[in-house]
Amino acid sequence: MRAILQRVLQASVTVDAKIVAQAGPGLLILLGVQEGDTSDDLSWLVPKIARMRIFSDDEGKMNRSVQDIQGDVIVVSQFTLHASTRKGNRPSFLSSAPTPISEPLYQSFCTALEAELGKPVARGIFGADMKVSLTNDGPVTILIDSRLRE
DSSP: OEEEEEEEEEEEEEETTEEEEEEOSEEEEEEEOBTTOOHHHHHHHHHHHHHOOOEEOTTSOEEEOHHHHTOEEEEEEOGGGGOBOSSSSSOBOTTBOOHHHHHHHHHHHHHHHHHHHTSOOEEOOTTSOOEEEEEEEEEEEEEEEGGGOO
16 A cells, blocks of 8 residues: 655545545545555554654654644545556556455545544545645655555
């Protein structure tokens, strides 16, 4: 699994001209599920994200997590995070997990993150054409890949 964490002042997701999720300040998480990802990847990734110290403390140092600040979180499914651009100019998405695998893992990720944070997590609509709006704070953008944990 790959996750892009974006520290935001605010974020929202719109589908068919209707806002389906909004949050802030906190994190906008773009989540991509790759072929072969399992609940083991999710179990490693969720606490890692909840405890990632990318928010400023009283001295201005990145020393607090989204959990520490009780920040809001929006999770958006993003199969394009596993695009291969090695050949040609059109990305290949063959390594992205198909919907029957990725959708349950996405939903489980959101549920596990809610349990870890002790609060609801806003969600995009899986597979929908979403418009994501955000005000990036910093900007701070972090890539975490569960296959690169060692």
